[in-house]
Amino acid sequence: MQRFFKNFSIKEVRVVQQSNKKRVVILGAGYGGVIAAQGLGKLAKKLNLDITLVNKHNYHQMVTRLHEPAGGFAEGDEVRIPLKRLVNDNVKLIKDWVEAIDPVNKQVTLKEQVVAYDYLVIGLGSDPEYFCIPGLQEHSYTLRSLNAARLIKTQIEGSLAKYKVESQSEEGLLNIVVGGAGFTGIELLGELAEWLPVVAPKYDVNVKDIRLICVEAAPTVMPGFDEELSIKAADILRNKGVELKIGTPVKEVTQDYVMIGDEKIPTKLMIWTGGVRGNSVLEDSGFTTQRGRANINEFLQSTNFEDVFIIGDSSIYYDENGRPLPPTAQIAMQQGEHLVHNIERLLTGQEMTPFVFINRGIIASIGPKEAVGIVFGKRVSGLLAVYLKRLVHYRYLFIFGGIPLVIQGFLGQFIPQVSIKSDYTTLNG
Amino acid sequence: MQRFFKNFSIKEVRVVQQSNKKRVVILGAGYGGVIAAQGLGKLAKKLNLDITLVNKHNYHQMVTRLHEPAGGFAEGDEVRIPLKRLVNDNVKLIKDWVEAIDPVNKQVTLKEQVVAYDYLVIGLGSDPEYFCIPGLQEHSYTLRSLNAARLIKTQIEGSLAKYKVESQSEEGLLNIVVGGAGFTGIELLGELAEWLPVVAPKYDVNVKDIRLICVEAAPTVMPGFDEELSIKAADILRNKGVELKIGTPVKEVTQDYVMIGDEKIPTKLMIWTGGVRGNSVLEDSGFTTQRGRANINEFLQSTNFEDVFIIGDSSIYYDENGRPLPPTAQIAMQQGEHLVHNIERLLTGQEMTPFVFINRGIIASIGPKEAVGIVFGKRVSGLLAVYLKRLVHYRYLFIFGGIPLVIQGFLGQFIPQVSIKSDYTTLNG
Numbered sequence: 114m115q116r117f118f119k120n121f122s123i124k125e126v127r128v129v130q131q132s133n134k135k136r137v138v139i140l141g142a143g144y145g146g147v148i149a150a151q152g153l154g155k156l157a158k159k160l161n162l163d164i165t166l167v168n169k170h171n172y173h174q175m176v177t178r179l180h181e182p183a184g185g186f187a188e189g190d191e192v193r194i195p196l197k198r199l200v201n202d203n204v205k206l207i208k209d210w211v212e213a214i215d216p217v218n219k220q221v222t223l224k225e226q227v228v229a230y231d232y233l234v235i236g237l238g239s240d241p242e243y244f245c246i247p248g249l250q251e252h253s254y255t256l257r258s259l260n261a262a263r264l265i266k267t268q269i270e271g272s273l274a275k276y277k278v279e280s281q282s283e284e285g286l287l288n289i290v291v292g293g294a295g296f297t298g299i300e301l302l303g304e305l306a307e308w309l310p311v312v313a314p315k316y317d318v319n320v321k322d323i324r325l326i327c328v329e330a331a332p333t334v335m336p337g338f339d340e341e342l343s344i345k346a347a348d349i350l351r352n353k354g355v356e357l358k359i360g361t362p363v364k365e366v367t368q369d370y371v372m373i374g375d376e377k378i379p380t381k382l383m384i385w386t387g388g389v390r391g392n393s394v395l396e397d398s399g400f401t402t403q404r405g406r407a408n409i410n411e412f413l414q415s416t417n418f419e420d421v422f423i424i425g426d427s428s429i430y431y432d433e434n435g436r437p438l439p440p441t442a443q444i445a446m447q448q449g450e451h452l453v454h455n456i457e458r459l460l461t462g463q464e465m466t467p468f469v470f471i472n473r474g475i476i477a478s479i480g481p482k483e484a485v486g487i488v489f490g491k492r493v494s495g496l497l498a499v500y501l502k503r504l505v506h507y508r509y510l511f512i513f514g515g516i517p518l519v520i521q522g523f524l525g526q527f528i529p530q531v532s533i534k535s536d537y538t539t540l541n542g
Numbered sequence: 543m544q545r546f547f548k549n550f551s552i553k554e555v556r557v558v559q560q561s562n563k564k565r566v567v568i569l570g571a572g573y574g575g576v577i578a579a580q581g582l583g584k585l586a587k588k589l590n591l592d593i594t595l596v597n598k599h600n601y602h603q604m605v606t607r608l609h610e611p612a613g614g615f616a617e618g619d620e621v622r623i624p625l626k627r628l629v630n631d632n633v634k635l636i637k638d639w640v641e642a643i644d645p646v647n648k649q650v651t652l653k654e655q656v657v658a659y660d661y662l663v664i665g666l667g668s669d670p671e672y673f674c675i676p677g678l679q680e681h682s683y684t685l686r687s688l689n690a691a692r693l694i695k696t697q698i699e700g701s702l703a704k705y706k707v708e709s710q711s712e713e714g715l716l717n718i719v720v721g722g723a724g725f726t727g728i729e730l731l732g733e734l735a736e737w738l739p740v741v742a743p744k745y746d747v748n749v750k751d752i753r754l755i756c757v758e759a760a761p762t763v764m765p766g767f768d769e770e771l772s773i774k775a776a777d778i779l780r781n782k783g784v785e786l787k788i789g790t791p792v793k794e795v796t797q798d799y800v801m802i803g804d805e806k807i808p809t810k811l812m813i814w815t816g817g818v819r820g821n822s823v824l825e826d827s828g829f830t831t832q833r834g835r836a837n838i839n840e841f842l843q844s845t846n847f848e849d850v851f852i853i854g855d856s857s858i859y860y861d862e863n864g865r866p867l868p869p870t871a872q873i874a875m876q877q878g879e880h881l882v883h884n885i886e887r888l889l890t891g892q893e894m895t896p897f898v899f900i901n902r903g904i905i906a907s908i909g910p911k912e913a914v915g916i917v918f919g920k921r922v923s924g925l926l927a928v929y930l931k932r933l934v935h936y937r938y939l940f941i942f943g944g945i946p947l948v949i950q951g952f953l954g955q956f957i958p959q960v961s962i963k964s965d966y967t968t969l970n971g
Contacts, residue, residue, distance in 0.1 A: 188744055189744070189746075258707070260703065260706035260707045260745075260746070261707055263703040263706075263745060264700070264703040264704060264707050264710065266703070267696060267699045267700040267702075267703040267704075268700065270696045270699065270700075271693070271696040271697065271699075271700050273696075274689065274692040274693040274695070274696040275693060275696075277689040277692075278687070278689045278690055278693050281693065315617055315618070316689075316692060317618075317689070
């Protein structure tokens with residue numbers, strides 16, 4: 114940890130109350146946090162706001178697309194955008210980690226400083242849920258960040274290289290196990306199934322020697338999703354050579370093998386996508402949570418502290434039928450938008466309005482050439498779904514960065530130099 | 543090991559004596575072995591020979607260029623040539639490992655079969671020499687094969703990825719130690735010094751956080767080489783940011799650190815280029831050896847068994863002043879050529895002639911843009927040396943594969959699809 118900050122001296126910096134400005138601190142630059150920072154940034158002068166966005170990276174990462182750099186087709190710049198391109202100058206950016214929130218004294222402890230607030234927006238996303246499966250946390254990889262995605266890619270290439278060096282070769286080196294067949298798992302499997310036949314020959318490995326195994330405790334892939342499409346997704350994956358072990362829980366993970374039911378599968382690479390819980394900072398900071406996700410009211414305020422708004426995966430929101438909304442980017446973005454609207458009303462003496470989720474649907478890509486989904490209540494698959502998925506991405510780029518980002522995102526597919534780049538190696542900024 | 547051969551049943555196959563043909567078995571398709579197989583292949587009908595070339599890969603690898611794929615600028619096809627492109631149809635190819643030689647019963651035990659011979663040519667190259675340094679063999683990488691080079695590359699990329707994933711980061715992850723500042727070490731350092739600034743930003747790592755350290759027990763880099771050029775090479779490396787620790791022995795290696803003199807350097811990547819000894823099969827098979835290199839007479843025959851010829855790094859040859867020739871590709875190739883000449887004379891009842899080494903010089907490249915060397919007794923460096931080095935490579939391609947290979951090797955630099963390719967993933971062939 115020390116090394117991340119070797120150019121800094123450890124110090125405490127308090128954001129000093131500037132005149133009568135309201136200090137709004139946004140934690141996390143995910144799908145919800147960026148939308149909130151953009152919207153509030155535009156209202157900063159009108160509402161007399163002092164806005165700070167805290168994020169562990171100096172970029173926003175498209176978490177829903179991390180399967181692409183995990184399979185080696187993308188390098189990284191395709192799935193992230195520098196924050197300074199996304200928010201205006203009214204938003205102060207701090208690159209730091211959130212260690213604790215003190216909602217009583219209205220301040221947040223970061224690794225490098227302490228930040229005080231009048232209003233806090235928490236969009237810290239989720240952590241993996243390991244369900245107390247022995248060894249799972251210690252011996253698995255996750256797909257929670259671009260860096261984690263790159264690590265998966267390098268581990269796979271490392272295994273391919275090791276396999277051909279006799280003194281380094283070990284049992285199970287070419288067995289890749291993906292735990293969980295939800296959206297993340299399915300999209301990762303689809304990507305790996307396309308990438309492995311391309312990368313294996315680069316290391317002289319016959320792709321037939323590689324096993325790509327998916328294990329899911331629920332009785333179908335994509336549990337809770339449309340049944341017909343789930344079956345279709347399973348068929349597509351099987352045709353790509355993925356071994357699906359459905360209705361079978363992971364029992365134990367060690368550094369040498371995975372126990373799937375009663376079957377012992379030797380492996381050095383277990384990737385866990387089987388569940389999420391809210392970011393642990395909330396639970397640890399005294400918020401009432403359910404599986405780590407904080408309770409909020411219909412205005413998106415914490416049920417514990419009304420000057421704290423919590424959006425995205427970090428909170429849990431119940432629809433009109435009393436069912437919790439799933440943790441998706443779509444909901445986070447709509448909540449980010451609604452939060453801006455509510456803070457504006459709050460600060461201008463109007464009543465806040467309740468959040469209502471508009472379900473536009475969801476599409477899972479299974480490799481670059483296949484997708485299944487539901488769009489405005491209708492089933493889509495095949496090429497149509499692939500194009501709609503691309504459209505969803507452009508819509509997202511448009512919401513985030515307007516026409517310039519859409520053009521760059523589009524051209525970047527063909528001309529790598531045009532992709533959204535920045536210098537990410539510097540320690541701050 | 544089993545996996546390499548899963549499509550075979552283990553069986554013994556003896557090469558049956560066909561009529562009155564002389565069975566010549568060549569072990570190893572390195573620089574010497576290929577030249578021998580090519581030359582003998584052309585004489586097969588005239589001399590009534592049954593020729594077999596045994597090699598652990600179905601390709602010849604340019605061991606002197608392995609620093610290129612170790613740094614990620616080359617993928618592999620640049621530094622190998624499929625054997626079936628190099629030898630004619632008179633040479634039977636066997637892809638297998640040599641386990642033991644029985645020079646009394648005139649047969650060679652491979653992993654999958656036993657091969658009998660009338661004349662044996664051994665060109666099995668060398669093994670690393672670890673000088674009994676504690677932990678060195680267990681905890682170091684070598685640059686002895688394309689697969690090993692790729693492993694170094696994937697280990698470096700894996701470390702860069704891990705460095706940015708907090709839960710995986712460890713001390714010394716960005717310290718790369720190269721043990722030995724001979725030709726291999728220098729060329730590897732030069733390549734890494736050029737490649738690291740390119741690859742680090744791909745993982746968001748600031749290249750300044752990486753340490754590239756070279757340790758050499760002798761008092762200069764390139765021990766035994768021209769002093770002026772050694773100093774020049776050291777200056778070039780230092781300017782590229784390499785830390786040179788000269789005149790300091792490696793004392794101990796563990797999986798977490800290297801002891802260099804009294805200094806403890808945390809590292810996960812120690813690459814050992816500090817010395818070679820002859821392939822251990824020779825010692826184990828009853829040949830008289832010096833540091834693993836078998837003794838031969840002036841006709842390149844084993845001093846123990848006159849129907850066995852030993853060339854290249856596997857044997858040790860003394861020049862007219864009684865000094866042993868160093869293990870280089872140049873000597874191996876000249877010996878391969880001379881061996882063909884001598885076998886022809888032997889089988890046509892003429893007297894064999896003694897081998898005489900013609901020293902054309904040697905050039906070390908230090909990254910793609912620098913080189914130092916001696917050519918026909920004259921010092922060269924800078925651009926001239928870079929071009930001469932390239933010329934040496936084209937000369938080698940010409941000797942090996944004639945004009946077509948030179949053209950392909952030249953175009954392959956610019957058009958990857960034209961590089962010398964084949965399917966290397968299959969188990970035999």
